[in-house]
Amino acid sequence: MQTTKRALMATLASILCVPVLTLHADELTDAKARLEKAGLRVTSSSVNNPREAELAKELGKVIPLKRNLVAAQADLVGAERQVANLQRSLAQLKQQHVQLSLELANINAGNVTLNNRLVGALDANAGQQQLAAQQLQQLEAQLKAARAKASEAREAYVQFVLDTRKLADSIEAEFTQKAADPEIKAALAKLSQAGKPLTLAPSSSFQTNLRRLKGLEDTILAESIDLRTEGGTLWVSTVINGKHSVEMVLDSGASIVSLPHSVAQKIGLRPTDKDPRIILQLADGSQIEGRQMTIPSLRVGKFAVENVTCAVLDERAVAAEPLVGMSFLEHFKFEINAAAGSLTMVKVAGTESAAAARAK
Numbered sequence: 001m002q003t004t005k006r007a008l009m010a011t012l013a014s015i016l017c018v019p020v021l022t023l024h025a026d027e028l029t030d031a032k033a034r035l036e037k038a039g040l041r042v043t044s045s046s047v048n049n050p051r052e053a054e055l056a057k058e059l060g061k062v063i064p065l066k067r068n069l070v071a072a073q074a075d076l077v078g079a080e081r082q083v084a085n086l087q088r089s090l091a092q093l094k095q096q097h098v099q100l101s102l103e104l105a106n107i108n109a110g111n112v113t114l115n116n117r118l119v120g121a122l123d124a125n126a127g128q129q130q131l132a133a134q135q136l137q138q139l140e141a142q143l144k145a146a147r148a149k150a151s152e153a154r155e156a157y158v159q160f161v162l163d164t165r166k167l168a169d170s171i172e173a174e175f176t177q178k179a180a181d182p183e184i185k186a187a188l189a190k191l192s193q194a195g196k197p198l199t200l201a202p203s204s205s206f207q208t209n210l211r212r213l214k215g216l217e218d219t220i221l222a223e224s225i226d227l228r229t230e231g232g233t234l235w236v237s238t239v240i241n242g243k244h245s246v247e248m249v250l251d252s253g254a255s256i257v258s259l260p261h262s263v264a265q266k267i268g269l270r271p272t273d274k275d276p277r278i279i280l281q282l283a284d285g286s287q288i289e290g291r292q293m294t295i296p297s298l299r300v301g302k303f304a305v306e307n308v309t310c311a312v313l314d315e316r317a318v319a320a321e322p323l324v325g326m327s328f329l330e331h332f333k334f335e336i337n338a339a340a341g342s343l344t345m346v347k348v349a350g351t352e353s354a355a356a357a358r359a360k
Contacts, residue, residue, distance in 0.1 A: 028194055031187040038184055040200070047188065047198050049178070051171045052206040058164050059209055062216065065157045072146070072153035079146040083139045090132045097125045147228065148247075151237040155245050158302065161216050163242070168213055175202055225301040225343040227336075234336065236324060236343060239299045240267045246322055250343065252336060254325030256280070257298065257310040258290065263322050264312040269293050271312045278311055289314045298328055303345050305331050 032042050041050050104118040178184050179200045192198050202210075227250060228235040234250040244267045248257075258280065259269065271291035280288050290311035298308045309327040313320050335344040 027190055031190040034183055034187040035191075038178060038181070040178070040184075042191070044195070047191075047200055048203055049171065049175060049200075051174065052203060052209075055164070055168050055171060055206065055209050055213075058167055059212060062157075062160065062164075065153075065160050069150075069153040069157045072150040076143075076146040076150040079139070079143040083136065083143050086132060086136050086139055090129065090136060093125055093129045093132060097122065097129065100125060151247070152245055155237060155239050158299075159239060159242060161213070162299075162302075162304075164213055165217065168210060171206075172202070175200065225345065227338075227341045227343055229338070229341055234338060234341075234343075236300055238324065241296050242299070248322040248324045250324050250336065252326065252329055252334075254323055256292075256325045256327045257295065257308055258313055258320070258323045258325065259310055260313050260317060260320045260322060261315045264293075267295075269295070269310075269312055275312075280311055280313075288317050288320070290317075298324075300324065300328070300343070301345065303332060 035042050035047060039050070041048050100118055100122050104115065104122065107114050107118065109115075184200065188198050188200060225236065228247070235247050236250045238246050238248050240246055246263060246267070259267075264271070271293060275291040275293050278290055278292050280290055290313045293310055293312050295308040295310050297304055297306045299305075305328055332345045336342075337344070
């Protein structure tokens with residue numbers, strides 16, 4: 001009888017425990033489902049954000065970009081060296097021509113042999129100069145193409161780093177937002193009760209990738225920007241809306257950024273009658289008509305400004321060049337060194353765009 005009573009009690013205890021265990025398993029399943037619905041990956045030992053892999057994947061793209069930049073820069077240096085060498089040779093030929101001309105002017109009129117020799121030397125020198133000038137024209141065209149290619153490679157590399165920083169920031173912000181979410185915190189607490197304590201935080205691999213990104217930023221984000229000089233005009237490489245590379249004249253005397261109609265069309269700015277009509281005063285005193293519009297973003301080097309006021313010039317201004325004026329430059333402390341061909345820019349505190357702030 002005693003044995004039967006003990007067996008009955010064990011059976012009842014077993015029956016009563018089943019709902020408790022089932023309820024506990026249901027709670028764990030529900031907690032895991034809430035975390036997965038929030039976009040998190042749950043394993044037996046951790047909870048992480050799958051978006052961490054996006055940063056690792058994006059950083060993998062830097063190698064070909066950097067390789068392309070190094071190659072383009074090497075091609076540019078080579079092209080510059082060829083042009084410089086040929087310019088020196090041409091200068092020497094011109095100096096030789098001057099010396100031969102002086103000799104010819106001072107010889108004895110009766111010295112026919114020397115006269116003929118000097119005339120022949122001058123003719124040969126003139127031919128060499130003409131050939132060198134033709135070669136120089138070809139090399140300068142190649143140099144222009146090399147500059148454009150190097151600028152494009154550099155801007156692509158810089159834009160990649162800026163875009164990757166935006167991605168990293170968005171993932172970090174997502175961690176912060178999810179970690180503060182009451183439902184996610186409750187689900188983590190529920191799972192932690194059943195085993196290893198769980199927290200939501202960036203993994204060590206993500207932290208490593210953040211340090212790698214910071215290293216990329218440190219290597220390319222400088223305060224000095226190279227300018228190109230052509231006929232006394234300073235040109236600077238810009239990126240409009242994060243994707244359009246445009247060479248523009250740097251003019252601190254202009255009150256506003258201005259774009260020829262064709263350039264504006266290329267970047268998607270199409271003025272209408274609703275855009276204010278403005279009159280621009282040119283350096284020579286003449287006037288030109290345009291429409292006032294806004295460029296969503298304009299970047300020079302690491303420095304980006306959002307919502308830049310600009311003038312889209314009339315279609316008849318076919319000879320006009322795109323120009324960077326004070327509507328962009330006023331956001332910075334800047335110094336133009338025409339002799340060194342450089343633009344030094346320092347951000348004015350409190351006026352920088354998010355992209356520029358992050359690029360510091």
